[in-house]
Structures are given as C-alpha cells and as structure tokens.
Amino acid sequence: xxxxxxxxxLVLVTTACxxxxxxxxxxxxxxxxxxxxxxxxxxxxxxxxQKAIEKEPNNARAHNNLAVALEAxxxxxxxxxxxxxxLELDPNDSYIRRNYARFAEFYTSYTRTTxxxxxxx
Amino acid sequence: MEPRRRLxxxxxAALVAxxxxxxxxGGVAQVKLKxxxxxxxxxxxxxxxxxxxxxxxxxxxxxxxxxxxxxDLQAEFQRFLKKQIEKKTKLEVVELPTDLKLPTQNLSELGxxxxxxxxxxxxxxxxxxxxxxxxxxxxxxxGYKTEEYVSPIDGRTYYRQVYVEQTxxxxxxxFLVFDGRSGEKILQDEFKDFRQTGGRRADELQGLxxxxxxxxxQILNLFVARDREAERxxxxx
Numbered sequence: 001x002x003x004x005x006x007x008x009x010l011v012l013v014t015t016a017c018x019x020x021x022x023x024x025x026x027x028x029x030x031x032x033x034x035x036x037x038x039x040x041x042x043x044x045x046x047x048x049x050q051k052a053i054e055k056e057p058n059n060a061r062a063h064n065n066l067a068v069a070l071e072a073x074x075x076x077x078x079x080x081x082x083x084x085x086x087l088e089l090d091p092n093d094s095y096i097r098r099n100y101a102r103f104a105e106f107y108t109s110y111t112r113t114t115x116x117x118x119x120x121x
Numbered sequence: 122m123e124p125r126r127r128l129x130x131x132x133x134a135a136l137v138a139x140x141x142x143x144x145x146x147g148g149v150a151q152v153k154l155k156x157x158x159x160x161x162x163x164x165x166x167x168x169x170x171x172x173x174x175x176x177x178x179x180x181x182x183x184x185x186x187x188x189x190x191x192x193d194l195q196a197e198f199q200r201f202l203k204k205q206i207e208k209k210t211k212l213e214v215v216e217l218p219t220d221l222k223l224p225t226q227n228l229s230e231l232g233x234x235x236x237x238x239x240x241x242x243x244x245x246x247x248x249x250x251x252x253x254x255x256x257x258x259x260x261x262x263x264g265y266k267t268e269e270y271v272s273p274i275d276g277r278t279y280y281r282q283v284y285v286e287q288t289x290x291x292x293x294x295x296f297l298v299f300d301g302r303s304g305e306k307i308l309q310d311e312f313k314d315f316r317q318t319g320g321r322r323a324d325e326l327q328g329l330x331x332x333x334x335x336x337x338x339q340i341l342n343l344f345v346a347r348d349r350e351a352e353r354x355x356x357x358x
Contacts, residue, residue: 027358030356030357030358031357031358034150034355034356034357034358035357037152037355038150038152038355061356062356064354064355064356065355065356068152068154068353068354068355071154071156071353072152072154072155074157095149095354095356096354098354099353099354102351102352102353103353106156106349106351109158110156110157110158110159
C-alpha cells in the first residue's frame with residue numbers, strides 16, 4: 001500500500017514539473033498580459049503577448065490574445081493576421097473561432113467603402 | 122485484484138489524468154473592446170446638410186390603424202434627426218422651403234431624380250441632402266404562449282398555455298443621401314428595429330422613440346465616426 005502511494009506521489013510530482021516546465025515563460029507572459037488587458041492596458045498586453053510568441057511561436061492562445069490586443073489598439077490589419085495564425089495553429093478551439101468570426105464581421109464593415117464623395121471632396 | 126484495491130487504483134489513475142489535463146484546460150476571460158466605426162459617408166465633417174421629407178410607407182395604413190393616426194411620423198422623425206445631427210455632428214443643417222414636395226413617392230424614382238436634388242442643392246446651398254422612406258407599424262402580438270409551471274402539489278414541471286398581451290413596434294428607415302452639387306445618389310442604406318413591450322395598449326409614440334433611440338448610433342454613423350462595444354475572449358494562462 002505504502003509503495004503504491006509513494007509511486008503515485010512520484011508520478012504527480014513528475015507530471016506537475018513537466019507541465020509547468022513546458023509552459024515556461026510564455027505562460028507567465030500570457031498570464032500577466034491578460035491581467036493588464038482586463039484593466040484596459042492594451043499596449044502593454046500586446047507587448048506581453050508578443051513576448052509569449054517569441055518564446056513559443058506556435059502557441060495559438062498567445063496569437064489569439066495578441067490579435068485581441070491589436071484589435072483593441074486599432075491595428076486591425078495586424079489583428080487579422082494574428083487571428084488567422086491562431087486559427088491555423090488551433091482550428092478547433094471554439095473561443096478562437098468565435099473571436100475570429102466576430103472580428104471578420106466587424107472588419108468587413110469597417111473596410112467597406114462608399115465609393116463616391118459628397119460635394120466632390 | 123480485490124475490489125477495494127481496484128477502486129483505489131482507479132481513483133488514483135483518474136487523479137493523475139486530471140492533473141495531467143490541468144494545463145490544457147486553462148482559463149478564459151471575456152473582455153470588452155471599443156471598436157471604431159468609420160462614417161459611412163466620406164465627409165469633411167462640416168458640410169451643409171439639408172433634411173428633405175421622407176416617403177411615408179405607412180400612409181395607406183393610417184386609415185386602417187387608428188393608433189397610427191396619433192403619430193406624425195414625418196415631423197417626429199425630422200425633429201429627431203435634426204436634433205441628433207446638430208447635437209452630435211459638426212454638420213450645418215440648412216432650412217428647406219416649408220412647401221417642398223418630393224417629385225415622386227416611389228423610392229427608386231426618388232433615387233434617380235438627379236435634376237430635382239441638384240436644383241434643391243443649388244437653391245439652398247446644401248452640399249448633402251438626406252431623404253428616403255419611413256415605415257412604422259404597431260402590431261398586436263398578443264396570443265397564447267407556452268410557459269413552464271412547477272406544480273406545488275407534486276413538485277413536477279409542466280407546460281401550460283397562457284395568454285400574453287404584447288405590442289410590437291416595427292420601424293424601418295431607408296436613407297437616400299444625395300450630393301447637393303451633382304444631384305447624384307451617394308449612399309442608400311436601410312435600418313430596421315423591432316421592439317416588443319408588454320400590454321396591448323402600449324403607447325405608440327413611446328414605441329416609436331424606443332425604435333429611434335436604438336437606431337441612433339447607426340443613423341449617426343452615416344455622418345460621423347462612432348464607437349461600438351464588442352466582446353472577445355482572451356486566454357489567461
């Protein structure tokens with residue numbers, strides 16, 4: 001009995017260590033970035049998410065968060081590229097898909113042009 | 122393996138699986154963004170604007186629906202639009218002759234009446250002229266609806282039909298915007314709103330303004346930039 005408890009403890013500790021070692025500093029940057037994002041500090045958040053991507057270029061969550069931060073800062077073309085990247089990395093994530101759908105709706109109407117100008121201006 | 126020991130091993134395995142999955146579950150937070158909406162019309166912002174009459178699509182219905190007879194839709198809408206433009210834009214509203222009559226009551230023909238709009242622009246000095254059509258309907262939406270009901274006797278949930286009195290207010294605006302110099306149509310856009318309130322005798326004027334205030338942002342966005350609140354998800358770890 002004691003042996004099995006010891007083995008279980010060992011497995012848990014190993015799993016925990018490997019999990020947190022895998023997220024490394026990208027997770028820290030994402031965590032901090034999301035905290036400042038919720039306070040409306042989008043420039044700082046974008047900087048943090050960019051740092052997370054430098055650590056883990058294939059982290060779909062970091063790309064999604066960066067896209068949201070860029071969108072909030074008015075950098076829509078960059079936001080579009082980041083949403084696409086996030087979706088490419090994790091096409092099945094429902095949050096990323098929802099974000100992208102809503103952004104696409106907004107961005108389409110934002111870029112829609114009226115064609116003619118009043119008064120020849 | 123004895124049953125108790127098998128149970129213990131199973132529970133331990135489940136715990137390990139949960140612990141391994143923890144980093145994958147992660148947190149998600151919903152955040153609100155303020156997104157800019159560009160004005161639909163490419164204006165300098167200080168143009169002279171004329172608010173011409175709108176074609177009333179509900180005129181014929183007035184005879185049938187007595188409640189619409191209490192609402193001067195043209196006057197109420199013109200007053201609302203003028204007030205919003207003067208308050209929330211830098212456009213200068215120019216007065217039009219009080220006896221101004223539209224050349225036609227057909228919306229498509231109105232959009233093609235280039236000569237009429239050019240003449241009106243030259244007469245008043247308006248650089249842009251707004252017209253279009255308005256439709257306002259009051260609908261009796263009363264009827265039987267299915268309602269959930271928990272019996273106090275046996276505590277079970279049942280469904281029952283209840284009669285609910287409701288009034289619906291439908292408002293539909295088509296905007297036509299013309300260049301006062303050339304008389305050409307530069308924009309056509311349509312906005313719709315539907316509100317539903319309890320009671321069969323809900324006030325129609327109140328309903329009309331509820332429709333108008335809910336469309337206010339979209340209407341003003343024709344002329345000036347506006348903000349729109351949007352929701353997005355961010356991952357917290």
